[in-house]
Amino acid sequence: MDIVVCVKRVPTSDTAVKIAADGKSFDPAGVQYELNAYDEFAIEQALQIKEKLGAGSVTVVTLGPKDAQKELRDALARGADKAVLLVTDKWVFDSWSAATVLANWIKTVPCQLVLCGRQAIDADNNQLPPRLAAMLGFGCVTEVGKLELADGVFTAERDIEGAREVVTCRTPAVISCQKGLNAPRFANLKGIMAAKKKPLDEVQAAMPEAAMVIESMSLPPARAAGRIVGNGADAVPALIAALRNEAKVL
Amino acid sequence: MSQNILVVAEVRGGAVKRPSLEAVAAATRLAARNGGKVIALAVGADLDAACATLATSGAHQVVAAESAALAKFSGDGNARVVAEQARAHGCGAVLMAHTAMGKDLLPRVAALLDTGLVSDVVDVDFANGAYTARKPVFAGKAFVQVRAARSPFVATLRPNNFEPVTGAAAPVSKVAAQAGDLMSVVKEIIAAASDKVPLQEAKVVVAGGRGLKEPQHFKLIEDLAAAFGPGVAAVGASRAVVDAGWRPHGEQVGQTGKVVAPPLYFAIGISGAIQHLAGMRTARTIVAINKDPEAPIFKVADFGIVGDAFEVVPALTEAIRQAVAAR
Numbered sequence: 101m102d103i104v105v106c107v108k109r110v111p112t113s114d115t116a117v118k119i120a121a122d123g124k125s126f127d128p129a130g131v132q133y134e135l136n137a138y139d140e141f142a143i144e145q146a147l148q149i150k151e152k153l154g155a156g157s158v159t160v161v162t163l164g165p166k167d168a169q170k171e172l173r174d175a176l177a178r179g180a181d182k183a184v185l186l187v188t189d190k191w192v193f194d195s196w197s198a199a200t201v202l203a204n205w206i207k208t209v210p211c212q213l214v215l216c217g218r219q220a221i222d223a224d225n226n227q228l229p230p231r232l233a234a235m236l237g238f239g240c241v242t243e244v245g246k247l248e249l250a251d252g253v254f255t256a257e258r259d260i261e262g263a264r265e266v267v268t269c270r271t272p273a274v275i276s277c278q279k280g281l282n283a284p285r286f287a288n289l290k291g292i293m294a295a296k297k298k299p300l301d302e303v304q305a306a307m308p309e310a311a312m313v314i315e316s317m318s319l320p321p322a323r324a325a326g327r328i329v330g331n332g333a334d335a336v337p338a339l340i341a342a343l344r345n346e347a348k349v350l
Numbered sequence: 351m352s353q354n355i356l357v358v359a360e361v362r363g364g365a366v367k368r369p370s371l372e373a374v375a376a377a378t379r380l381a382a383r384n385g386g387k388v389i390a391l392a393v394g395a396d397l398d399a400a401c402a403t404l405a406t407s408g409a410h411q412v413v414a415a416e417s418a419a420l421a422k423f424s425g426d427g428n429a430r431v432v433a434e435q436a437r438a439h440g441c442g443a444v445l446m447a448h449t450a451m452g453k454d455l456l457p458r459v460a461a462l463l464d465t466g467l468v469s470d471v472v473d474v475d476f477a478n479g480a481y482t483a484r485k486p487v488f489a490g491k492a493f494v495q496v497r498a499a500r501s502p503f504v505a506t507l508r509p510n511n512f513e514p515v516t517g518a519a520a521p522v523s524k525v526a527a528q529a530g531d532l533m534s535v536v537k538e539i540i541a542a543a544s545d546k547v548p549l550q551e552a553k554v555v556v557a558g559g560r561g562l563k564e565p566q567h568f569k570l571i572e573d574l575a576a577a578f579g580p581g582v583a584a585v586g587a588s589r590a591v592v593d594a595g596w597r598p599h600g601e602q603v604g605q606t607g608k609v610v611a612p613p614l615y616f617a618i619g620i621s622g623a624i625q626h627l628a629g630m631r632t633a634r635t636i637v638a639i640n641k642d643p644e645a646p647i648f649k650v651a652d653f654g655i656v657g658d659a660f661e662v663v664p665a666l667t668e669a670i671r672q673a674v675a676a677r
Contacts, residue, residue: 113605113625117491126492137606193487195457196466196500221605224487226448226469226506227457230425234461239533240425242454255537259600260450261367262548263541269534279592279606280599311466311500315482318493323631323650328643332657333665339637340669342653347635349614350673 101156101271102210103146106202106232107139107175109168110222117319124314125191135171138217140284141277146215147179148282149249157181161205163198163305165189176295177287183298186305194310195227201305202228203235211236214274218243229276239269242276353386353476356436357409358446358455361392361400362539369447369509371407376474376512377445378408383476389413389439390520393431393527395421401522408517413439415527422536423451427529429458434528436463441502443481448506460504467504468496472511481505489605489628509550510611547584549601554578554614555633557586557603559626561619561640561659565596570663571618577670586610586630588620604629619659622647639663 111117111126112134118127146158160175161184162168172183186205192198206214214236216229233240239254246257254269258278269275287295329338344350355377359370370390377388390409392400397414404412415431432455436444444459446452448470460467472493473484481503484495542548549555558571568585575583587597589604603610605625615633620626622638622645630636631650638651639662648654655662 111488113628114623115488115491116624117488119492126488193494194466196460196464199461222488224470224485224489225467226453227460227467230429230454230457231461233426234429234458240454240458241534242425243450258450260539261551262546263539265450265536266538266540267534267536273533278599279602309499311498312468312496313499314494315497316495317487318495320486320490320493320632323636323652326636326648326650326652326654328648328654328656330655332655333661335655335657336662336665336669339653339655339666340673343614343635343637344673347614347652349635350670 101149101153101212103149103156103158103213103215104206104209104211105139105142105146105158105160105175105180106214106216106228107143107160107162107171108136108220109133109162109164109171110136110220113137113221119317119319123316125317133167135174136217136220138219138277138279141279141281142215142217143175143178143180144282144284145247145275145277147285149213159184159209161186161202163188163192163201166302169300172300173295174287176298176300177291178285179291181298183300185300185302187302188305188307192307193223193314194312195225195231196311197308199228199231199235200308203232206232206236212272214238216274216276218276218278229274233274236272236274238272238274240274241267241269243278244275245278245280247275247281353384353442354439355381355386355388355443355445356439356441357388357390358432358444359390359392359400359404360447360449360451361394361397364396364399366400366403367447367449368514369449371514372509372512373445373447373507374404374407374409375515376507378515378517380443380474380476386442387411389441391415391432391435393417393420393428394423405520405522406516408515409520412520412522414522414524416524417527417529419529419532420527424529424532424535425454425458426534427532428455429462430530431527432459433462436502443503445505445507448508452506456504456506463502463504465500465502465504466498467506468498469506471505471507474505474507489609490632491628545580547581549584549586549608550610552582552584552612554583555586555603555610555612556583556616556618557588557620557630558591558618559588559620560590568597570659574616574663574667574670577667577674579674588626589623617647617651618663620647621645622650
């Protein structure tokens, strides 16, 4: 099975977001980046499927800046066979544009399975995987927490509000991965050395005009400062009084 | 293109989920701005009760697209039906709630309609001939205001954010839906234990972190949650304890877990890393219990107790139990 894993380089989850001077984007000054946390489960799942089938390929692709080479090398070090960087300098928010570029590229390579993280933790758009599925004519299951493959059919489990859903999906398919699907491996030294010789191709991305245009970005209002009601178990009555009389939640 | 607005209802067990009624309410506000009609769409089988609910939800028209094959849900099958109905009614907008189903279905619909989608919307408007929406990014550390540059406008709306309305009884029509060849199909829905409140729907969230020192000490957290009575409080967890394997990832609150906004949130033994704060900072009232008076969690907490969770929480649990019993 030829597997494509879509990943994204995102600001680390401990980033304190600041707004840039244009008022429409985040200020990149001082921001550290990492592989989107959910994408780690997608990479791991791809490697496990390839290992289990004993055949096929794992290609990792990203739409992002040249610096995303670092995240792609990390994926190669974990065991992916090749990587492709669709280069764009600007932060991509619009999922229609991103899906258009990625689907067009995926159509040029052999692919029976696309794996993605359930969402990128920067834009929080939650929409790339089903979009790719529709554009490629693939089946799709999103936010998958358990996945099995037998005779070309996936059986996936996913949490919905107050219940768990069991979904079957034919291949070719797009699967978006939830935290907990597997335990992602880290790259070892051997993998890191091997990754240096694996192909990492760069292609300039032709970004279309965005379908959703950001007009402004802003920070939420700061919370008013609270107070310490006391120390230790003795403070419990004061807390109860505050919850009852001030917050009116008891 | 007409300005009709299609609202896709989530029907489970024959009933319309509340967030769908919220989405219809939001659509009626938009329709009042641009003169369009609100069409509520239910897809699947056994839709009579759902259509009766939708008929008085503020919609101008209710359409039941019936298909036995789609009784449970198919991402590709349902998307084809919704896209076809959007085209048939000349819709300038397609809305749905931002739920597990909405997140699965509407991006597919948007792709079939070759247009944009804005997700997890907290505010939406129509002005000067264009749709605009506000949504959180970075798990709510920031918000963006976006304008739709392609048509139709497609959006998923955050639950518990728009109030449902009631309206005059709208006409209900039925069409036979063409499900087509289905690639993915829901086979089974396994309900969670009935006494368990979904984290994002709980009125109270009691969350624990590394300050509890050992996984078995989460009993303190569970007891405090239980003290609020059945069906009120849910247990949450910090990323640190989920990554350590103490708690299931379904309980994780934060940027790589769930974003919650309950009326009351307890952070116990949680220092308040930025990525955790992103997931709970919009709770109405935040209580923090932590040994370290300098812990960042106290900067967002309305009320704090500096102290050892092992002493404070049992006393608090007893006090809450008494307060609840006295009501």
